[in-house]
Amino acid sequence: MFRKRPEGSAATVWVTVEGREVQVPAGASAAAALLLAGLAATRETAVSGAARGPYCLMGVCFECLAEIDGVPNCQSCMVTIGPGMAIRRQHGKRIATPQ
Amino acid sequence: MTPQRIDLAVVGAGPAGLAAATTAADLGLDTLLLDEQDGPGGQIYRGIERAPDGRNKTTPLGVDYLAGKPLAAALRASRAGYLPGTTVWHIDADGTLSVLDKNGSRTIRARRIVLATGAMERPVPIPGWTLPGVMTVGAAQILLKTGDLVPAGRSVLTGQGPLIWLAAAQLVRAGAPPALILETAPHRNYHAAARLLLRALWPARRQLAKGLGLIREVRGAGVPVVREAVGLAALGRGRLERVAWNGGEIAADLLLLHEGVIPNIQISLALGLEHRWDAAQLCWRPVADEWGATSLPTVAIAGDGAGIAGAEAAALTGRLAALDAAALLDKLDPAERDRRARPIRKALKRELAIRPLLDALYRPAPPVLVPPDDVVACRCEEVTVAQIRRAARLGAPGPNQAKAFTRCGMGPCQGRLCGPTVSAVMADALGKPIAEIGTYRPRAPYKPITLRALAGLGASPSAGS
Numbered sequence: 001m002f003r004k005r006p007e008g009s010a011a012t013v014w015v016t017v018e019g020r021e022v023q024v025p026a027g028a029s030a031a032a033a034l035l036l037a038g039l040a041a042t043r044e045t046a047v048s049g050a051a052r053g054p055y056c057l058m059g060v061c062f063e064c065l066a067e068i069d070g071v072p073n074c075q076s077c078m079v080t081i082g083p084g085m086a087i088r089r090q091h092g093k094r095i096a097t098p099q
Numbered sequence: 100m101t102p103q104r105i106d107l108a109v110v111g112a113g114p115a116g117l118a119a120a121t122t123a124a125d126l127g128l129d130t131l132l133l134d135e136q137d138g139p140g141g142q143i144y145r146g147i148e149r150a151p152d153g154r155n156k157t158t159p160l161g162v163d164y165l166a167g168k169p170l171a172a173a174l175r176a177s178r179a180g181y182l183p184g185t186t187v188w189h190i191d192a193d194g195t196l197s198v199l200d201k202n203g204s205r206t207i208r209a210r211r212i213v214l215a216t217g218a219m220e221r222p223v224p225i226p227g228w229t230l231p232g233v234m235t236v237g238a239a240q241i242l243l244k245t246g247d248l249v250p251a252g253r254s255v256l257t258g259q260g261p262l263i264w265l266a267a268a269q270l271v272r273a274g275a276p277p278a279l280i281l282e283t284a285p286h287r288n289y290h291a292a293a294r295l296l297l298r299a300l301w302p303a304r305r306q307l308a309k310g311l312g313l314i315r316e317v318r319g320a321g322v323p324v325v326r327e328a329v330g331l332a333a334l335g336r337g338r339l340e341r342v343a344w345n346g347g348e349i350a351a352d353l354l355l356l357h358e359g360v361i362p363n364i365q366i367s368l369a370l371g372l373e374h375r376w377d378a379a380q381l382c383w384r385p386v387a388d389e390w391g392a393t394s395l396p397t398v399a400i401a402g403d404g405a406g407i408a409g410a411e412a413a414a415l416t417g418r419l420a421a422l423d424a425a426a427l428l429d430k431l432d433p434a435e436r437d438r439r440a441r442p443i444r445k446a447l448k449r450e451l452a453i454r455p456l457l458d459a460l461y462r463p464a465p466p467v468l469v470p471p472d473d474v475v476a477c478r479c480e481e482v483t484v485a486q487i488r489r490a491a492r493l494g495a496p497g498p499n500q501a502k503a504f505t506r507c508g509m510g511p512c513q514g515r516l517c518g519p520t521v522s523a524v525m526a527d528a529l530g531k532p533i534a535e536i537g538t539y540r541p542r543a544p545y546k547p548i549t550l551r552a553l554a555g556l557g558a559s560p561s562a563g564s
Contacts, residue, residue: 001353002251003248005243005248005274005275007247007274024246025247027146028248029245032242042231046510051230052231052478055233056220056234057234058142058219060219060363061512062479062511073547077241080137
């Protein structure tokens with residue numbers, strides 16, 4: 001869906017998206033990493049399971065909810081990537097797991 | 100745990116927040132700037148500290164974007180404390196802010212608060228707008244600002260407003276021109292705007308020339324433009340495949356929507372501040388005086404959160420709110436406050452000269468506010484316009500009751516995105532003006548927080564999590 005502009009900044013960070021290594025421009029968000037990895041649909045809704053993807057990227061819509069470093073339901077557009085960050089899609093509603 | 104005590108808390112680090120915090124600190128106020136993002140700039144100047152400096156004109160974002168650089172630099176040079184990655188999730192009327200950062204939750208007690216929460220893009224509920232691959236124009240700009248990312252396939256821009264042309268020009272410069280622009284400004288807007296043009300022509304000549312230059316740049320690059328597009332729909336199975344309008348259809352990988360921006364009033368509504376329906380800008384705005392002071396004695400509002408006026412005006416109103424805070428906290432003589440405000444007000448008047456023209460020219464068409472029945476109004480809870488109408492028929496007198504009837508506004512976005520639509524649909528269904536119908540009354544926490552973060556409030560800082 002999106003690609004890196006070749007003339008852009010050279011600084012990049014390696015993260016994993018759905019377990020796959022992806023090189024992402026430094027300063028980009030986890031939502032940008034999902035899009036750069038080619039994922040249009042990044043979650044399924046809690047109500048009907050419909051596929052959704054990031055919409056506003058500015059912290060308003062909550063469509064970009066994702067699992068980041070094991071924490072579900074993160075607003076991935078508000079999280080700047082760091083080295084080794086593990087980003088996964090959010091599948092439906094969270095299941096409460098007794099610890 | 101006793102709260103940290105300060106003079107002034109500024110919420111949000113866009114142009115208004117940056118200017119307010121810097122000015123207040125320079126006047127001797129013990130100031131903290133609380134920013135949900137991890138670097139200053141807000142949305143308009145997002146990622147500004149990573150941008151090349153003004154001499155190096157290699158950014159496709161343009162020189163107006165680089166105007167954010169000195170604002171961010173001034174903050175860094177000031178004595179204001181800057182707290183990035185900090186979410187304000189509750190504010191008490193006495194000036195206590197509950198904030199959350201990576202270390203957990205804590206409270207800050209401020210003698211005065213300036214809300215600089217800025218604007219959000221107006222929701223554009225068209226059929227299929229929930230499909231992956233449908234985003235806002237602002238979202239594409241943010242990807243360009245923060246990661247130098249551009250659309251990879253065929254992108255279609257649709258809507259209206261100055262931002263459409265700016266974003267299109269930026270994408271052209273970035274080597275990713277849109278495949279098509281579907282402009283939605285209704286023809287009658289031009290007649291309404293023509294009457295205002297003469298008055299704005301001289302005071303707003305710079306902005307007008309800039310706008311026309313952008314349109315020329317985009318058209319000169321060969322981007323096709325369909326004007327007065329109506330009946331827009333995003334089509335596809337599981338993701339966007341095509342964009343349709345009355346009279347045409349095009350294959351697309353990305354659809355970018357934009358119908359202008361509206362104040363982000365989540366916190367001001369939750370605080371119970373007085374709000375009014377702005378019939379010119381078609382949005383709710385908090386009632387504030389010429390200093391940004393609101394109906395709550397501890398709280399002022401600066402920037403687009405108090406009504407859409409643009410980035411330059413936002414920085415100016417941020418300074419005014421800081422001057423007033425300094426006067427209220429006895430750091431500045433009121434006469435001196437007024438003296439310092441004079442040139443700021445003069446500049447503000449210049450910035451505002453173009454607004455009536457823009458408001459008339461880019462007034463959204465009625466279906467943007469009241470979409471067709473089968474369109475999803477509340478994306479989180481998947482509630483359609485028809486279901487909102489049914490709630491009205493069943494006796495829900497307003498948006499807050501429609502919530503209880505349908506669960507609209509009860510998902511994770513807490514009504515941020517469906518609020519404007521639900522108010523307008525309820526008003527339409529009940530045959531009353533929106534001003535009378537009202538809007539949601541959101542409540543804390545302003546953003547969802549974990550129970551652990553909430554529980555951490557009572558713990559001592561050394562107790563850990």
